[in-house]
Amino acid sequence: QVQFVESGGGLVQAGGSLRLSCKSSGEMSAFVAWGWYRQAPGSGKGPELVGHILTDGTTVYADSVKGRFTISRDSSRDTLWLQMTSLKPDDTAAYYCRAAIVGQGVVWGQGTRVTVSS
Secondary structure: OOOOOEOOOOEEEEEEEEEEEEEOOOOOHHHEEEEEEOOOOOOOOOEEEEEEEEEEOEEEOOOOOOOOOOEEOOOOEEEEEEEEEOHHHHHOOOEEEEEEOOOOEEOOOOOEEEEEEE
16 A cells, blocks of 8 residues: 655745655556645645646646645655745645545655745
8 A cells, every 4th residue: 555655745835846756656657646735724625736747747736736736756766746936924834745546545744844034
């Protein structure tokens, strides 16, 4: 079973940058979609899509992060990255790595927390 470990979260001032990483325990070749979701503190809703990358390399982003966040992957390291720039307090959330994997279904990481101070 593939598992994910996220890292890179922390406290940053508004306007700053952070880069999150998601290391997979297995090869990414079976990942149909691999991306990031987030859940704000106290939110009564489930995690919302930040963005994901498809097998053909196509990336999809939520409107709220377009132009500020960039998703990339490194197949040699089976790692997914989320580069976040121009961070806003509204970006404060727990960020989760998630993939739809052929033969396994949907897999989530344990999350990493990002706090953006104003």
